[in-house]
Amino acid sequence: VTWKSNTELTCSVNLGGKEAGDYTVTVTNSDGLSSAPFSQFTIINPAPVIYSITPSTGENTGTIDILSLKGDNFLDEPVVNLTKVGETPIPGTNVAWVNSATLTCTFDLNGKAAGVWDVEVLNPDGRSDTYPGLFTITNPPPSPQGIIPSVGDKGGWSEVNSLTGT
Numbered sequence: 001v002t003w004k005s006n007t008e009l010t011c012s013v014n015l016g017g018k019e020a021g022d023y024t025v026t027v028t029n030s031d032g033l034s035s036a037p038f039s040q041f042t043i044i045n046p047a048p049v050i051y052s053i054t055p056s057t058g059e060n061t062g063t064i065d066i067l068s069l070k071g072d073n074f075l076d077e078p079v080v081n082l083t084k085v086g087e088t089p090i091p092g093t094n095v096a097w098v099n100s101a102t103l104t105c106t107f108d109l110n111g112k113a114a115g116v117w118d119v120e121v122l123n124p125d126g127r128s129d130t131y132p133g134l135f136t137i138t139n140p141p142p143s144p145q146g147i148i149p150s151v152g153d154k155g156g157w158s159e160v161n162s163l164t165g166t
Contacts, residue, residue, distance in 0.1 A: 013041075020045045020125070046073045048121045050131040057136045060109045066092070069103040071121065071129070079122040080105045082135055087113050089120075114139045142166070 024037035058064035080092030092105035152158025
């Protein structure tokens with residue numbers, strides 16, 4: 001503690017290992033006299049930090065189970081979203097807090113826009129992190145179902161009149 005004036009002190013406080021929440025402040029002089037507890041000092045949790053997601057790609061034809069969303073400072077009961085400018089966020093469902101460094105969840109990608117999406121984690125205390133471009137939604141691969149004609153001469157070009165499929 002450093003005395004700056006009759007009305008001001010400075011100090012450093014080790015908050016390592018302390019629980020988040022409100023704490024009262026009491027000042028004790030060198031002669032042993034103490035103030036009544038006053039004011040509040042609030043310890044907040046550090047914001048979450050996202051590092052990776054597995055898998056990092058999914059087709060827009062169904063749901064995908066995220067086996068591992070890795071990071072730091074995840075709190076129990078977070079909200080997880082995929083976000084993309086101009087698109088409605090895709091909420092994670094069945095979000096499970098494994099520990100402060102790992103989450104799992106499911107995303108419904110049915111009919112969602114293909115492209116790169118951001119991953120967002122919002123802790124229940126309101127602190128959040130967004131990792132830009134961490135997840136990619138793809139269209140399904142082509143699935144040819146018919147070709148006319150279905151044969152061609154080995155020695156030259158063959159014109160395809162119809163190629164059907166999805």
